[in-house]
Amino acid sequence: MTDEKKSALKRIVIFTFLAFLPAYVIQLCLFKDGGAEHRFISNLVMMTPAAANILTRLITKDGSDTLLRINFRGNGKYYIAALLYPLILSALNAAAGILFLVKDHSFENSVLNNNIPQSIYMLLFPTAAGAVTFFICWGEEFGWRGYLTPQLEKLMSKPAAMCVSGVIWGLWHAPAVSQGLNFGKDYPLEPFSGIAVMCVSCIFYGILLSWLTEKTGSILPAAICHSCVDMASNTFSNLLIPPGSEYKYNDFYSGLVYVCIAAAVVSVWMAVIVIRRKQHGGQIEV
Amino acid sequence: MSGLIYKEIVTNRKTLILMALVSSVFSLIFFLQPEEADIPSTIYSLLGMMTFVFIFFIIGMMQPMIFEADETKRWAYFISSSPKAARGQVESKYIFILMISFGTMILCMVINDLAELINGVPDMFLLIYNLLIIQIFLRALELPFIFRFGSKAGGSYKAAVFIIAFLAVIAYLLFGDISMFNNIDALYEKIIAFFNGEIPDGLYIFMAVSPYAVGVIYYISYRISVKLYLKGAENYD
Numbered sequence: 001m002t003d004e005k006k007s008a009l010k011r012i013v014i015f016t017f018l019a020f021l022p023a024y025v026i027q028l029c030l031f032k033d034g035g036a037e038h039r040f041i042s043n044l045v046m047m048t049p050a051a052a053n054i055l056t057r058l059i060t061k062d063g064s065d066t067l068l069r070i071n072f073r074g075n076g077k078y079y080i081a082a083l084l085y086p087l088i089l090s091a092l093n094a095a096a097g098i099l100f101l102v103k104d105h106s107f108e109n110s111v112l113n114n115n116i117p118q119s120i121y122m123l124l125f126p127t128a129a130g131a132v133t134f135f136i137c138w139g140e141e142f143g144w145r146g147y148l149t150p151q152l153e154k155l156m157s158k159p160a161a162m163c164v165s166g167v168i169w170g171l172w173h174a175p176a177v178s179q180g181l182n183f184g185k186d187y188p189l190e191p192f193s194g195i196a197v198m199c200v201s202c203i204f205y206g207i208l209l210s211w212l213t214e215k216t217g218s219i220l221p222a223a224i225c226h227s228c229v230d231m232a233s234n235t236f237s238n239l240l241i242p243p244g245s246e247y248k249y250n251d252f253y254s255g256l257v258y259v260c261i262a263a264a265v266v267s268v269w270m271a272v273i274v275i276r277r278k279q280h281g282g283q284i285e286v
Numbered sequence: 287m288s289g290l291i292y293k294e295i296v297t298n299r300k301t302l303i304l305m306a307l308v309s310s311v312f313s314l315i316f317f318l319q320p321e322e323a324d325i326p327s328t329i330y331s332l333l334g335m336m337t338f339v340f341i342f343f344i345i346g347m348m349q350p351m352i353f354e355a356d357e358t359k360r361w362a363y364f365i366s367s368s369p370k371a372a373r374g375q376v377e378s379k380y381i382f383i384l385m386i387s388f389g390t391m392i393l394c395m396v397i398n399d400l401a402e403l404i405n406g407v408p409d410m411f412l413l414i415y416n417l418l419i420i421q422i423f424l425r426a427l428e429l430p431f432i433f434r435f436g437s438k439a440g441g442s443y444k445a446a447v448f449i450i451a452f453l454a455v456i457a458y459l460l461f462g463d464i465s466m467f468n469n470i471d472a473l474y475e476k477i478i479a480f481f482n483g484e485i486p487d488g489l490y491i492f493m494a495v496s497p498y499a500v501g502v503i504y505y506i507s508y509r510i511s512v513k514l515y516l517k518g519a520e521n522y523d
Contacts, residue, residue, distance in 0.1 A: 039409070040399035069288050070381055117490035128497035129415060135392055 008154035011060050015151070016168060018052035019143055027175035043136055049143020049172075056147065067146045069218040078216050082225035083127055085208060085265075086232040092261045094236035101254050102245045109242035122239055130224070130231035137226035138219070144169050144206065145213040145222050162210055166203030173198050187252030194252060201259040204266045205229070233258075290370060290378035291385075297355045298382075305348055305386070306393075309341045313397045331478065334407050338394045342417040345390045346424060349383055350444075353437040362519035372515040376433065380508045383425050391418045412480075416493070423500045426507040434514040436521055 001009075026036075026045050036042035056062065072079065098105050112119045144165060152161035177183065177198050178191035187193060209222040247254060295302070316337040356362070356375070365375045394414045401407040427447075432440030458464075466473055480486075485493065 038399065038403045040396075040403050043399060070291060071287055072381075073287075073377070115487070117487045121485070121490035121494040124494035124498065128494075129411075132388070132391070132415060132418060132497070133395075135388065 005155055007060065008151050011056055011062060012148065012151050012155070014059060015052050015056040015143070015147055018055050019049045019148075020172060022051070023048040023172060024175055027179075031176060031179055046136060047139035049148075050139035050146075053143045053147040064150065065217075067150075067213060067217065067219045068142075069216075070220060071216060071218055075216045075218075075221070078212055078221050079224065082212055082221040083131060083228060085225055086130065086228040087127060087235065089229065089262060089265060090233055090235040090237070092265065093233065093258050094240050096257050096261055097237050097241055097254070100257060101247050101249060102241055103248055105245065106242060107240070110240050111243070112239045119239055123235060126232035126235050127228050130228035133231070134220070134223040134227045137230065138223040141209065141213075141219040141223040141226055145209055146219045149206070149210050149213075162207050163203050165210075166206040167199045169206060170195065170199030170202035173202070182251070183255045184251035186250055190252075194255075197252075197256055197259055201255075201262060204259070204263045207266050207270070287370075287374065287378060287381070290374055291382060294352065294378055294382040298352045301348060301351045302386075305345050305390075308344050308348075309390070309393050312337055312341055312344075313393070316397065316401065330405060331408055331410075332474070334398065334401060334410055335413055335477075337397070338410065338414055338417060341394060342390055342421055345386065346421050349386055349425060350428070350432055350437045350440055352382060352386075353379065353432055353440075357436055357522050359519060359522045362516070362522055366516060366519075373512050376508060376511045376515050380429065380504070380511070383429070384422070384504075387418055387421050387425070390421070391415075419497050419500050422504055423496075426500065426504040429507055430510045430514055433511040434518045436518065 023045050026041060026048075030036055030041050036045070057064075107113055111122060148168060149161055149165045152164050155161070156164070173181075174191075174195045177194045182198065183194040185191075209225060212221040212225060213219050316333060356379075362372075362375075366372045368374070370378075391414055394417075395411070398407065398410050398414065402409065428440060428444055431443045435443070480489075
């Protein structure tokens with residue numbers, strides 16, 4: 001192992017420890033049912049990867065690129081992709097929900113059918129609110145995409161680095177998942193299967209966010225996309241599925257379907273990129 | 287671009303510190319209420335709203351101060367001859383103004399989160415979000431004037447807009463329908479309900495479209511300012 005790889009491994013270990021320790025302590029001590037009683041605490045947890053990034057740089061005297069650029073010019077399409085991806089995902093989630101998850105779906109009782117002004121608001125507001133509150137997710141992106149993934153890429157190939165960073169990111173959510181966030185508590189092999197699904201979800205999600213970061217040389221579009229996914233993932237479900245609808249399966253199986261959709265979207269998008277690169281005679285890379 | 291934004295931070299550090307101090311002092315007034323005062327939660331929420339409005343107002347008033355350091359012919363011609371050109375100078379100012387606005391929003395959200403933790407104040411995200419949109423809209427209107435006529439003349443334009451708005455409010459209070467003020471409690475309940483998400487139908491579309499419209503207006507404002515920058519530089523000392 002070369003010196004560069006050794007120092008990258010050391011930095012990854014230090015970073016992971018510093019990102020996990022405060023997050024686990026806070027989540028295990030102050031979270032109830034997977035969420036914090038107060039927003040301040042949950043927002044604080046999301047800043048722990050950023051703090052770990054800064055501390056690891058200070059401890060290991062790492063002067064690598066911080067990816068804190070603000071470069072809108074020439075990168076508009078990536079920012080638009082960051083805003084559109086959550087809406088595409090949300091539309092597919094709603095379609096899957098209507099087709100497979102909701103009992104006796106009735107469009108008549110949906111918000112879209114009953115209140116057009118509110119529907120327009122519900123369609124446009126979450127993405128706008130997600131975009132302007134990007135700084136809440138900035139903490140996570142500064143850690144995972146701004147430090148962990150580039151360090152992992154020094155040790156292994158890019159696809160492998162994305163998988164490993166996705167697993168680390170998923171495990172970081174483990175205390176919240178084990179308390180019932182995302183998937184509830186009533187599912188087989190709880191909480192291990194929930195944590196595994198979260199890791200798979202983070203791998204596919206991380207691929208997209210890493211792509212945005214790499215293409216723009218900045219974590220800003222990834223932070224915007226992350227924030228919009230958090231805010232807008234239920235946009236179309238809220239519009240099309242009547243409030244109070246009964247579901248055939250519990251949160252775990254719904255989550256599983258949504259993860260499959262996210263994986264399918266990212267896979268199709270990757271395939272499109274690879275085909276386009278082949279057509280242009282370029283290198284095939286993620 | 288990072289270099290120009292770094293330059294903005296360094297040359298305007300005193301203004302930034304002043305903004306942070308003013309905002310912090312106001313947030314302290316919001317937090318440090320004497321225990322014996324026993325303020326009802328509704329009044330406390332109203333106090334919170336006023337705090338956020340005031341913080342955005344003060345920061346908004348101070349934002350044009352970031353132009354003063356660069357209002358010299360020597361700098362304007364130097365940056366215009368650099369690879370970044372006038373467009374880079376204008377872009378850095380627009381991004382820096384956005385950074386200050388987002389910084390104000392972060393500060394208000396942290397104050398709101400802490401107030402919720404300490405005093406159980408409700409979530410006022412909708413108010414803070416709308417204040418941010420309004421602030422960006424006002425800057426989008428103001429910045430082309432500042433680039434064309436300088437920050438002092440731009441300030442005069444802003445004062446004129448405020449005077450017109452003030453006169454419009456006075457005219458409405460004198461001649462308009464003010465029956466809604468007859469029952470202050472009902473009005474207050476309506477305001478609280480609004481910030482709790484009970485929004486009248488007519489406002490839904492406006493609130494949904496306004497952030498996107500403001501984004502487009504801000505971009506158009508930037509393009510106009512790029513065209514006006516060198517003309518404005520003729521007025522510098």
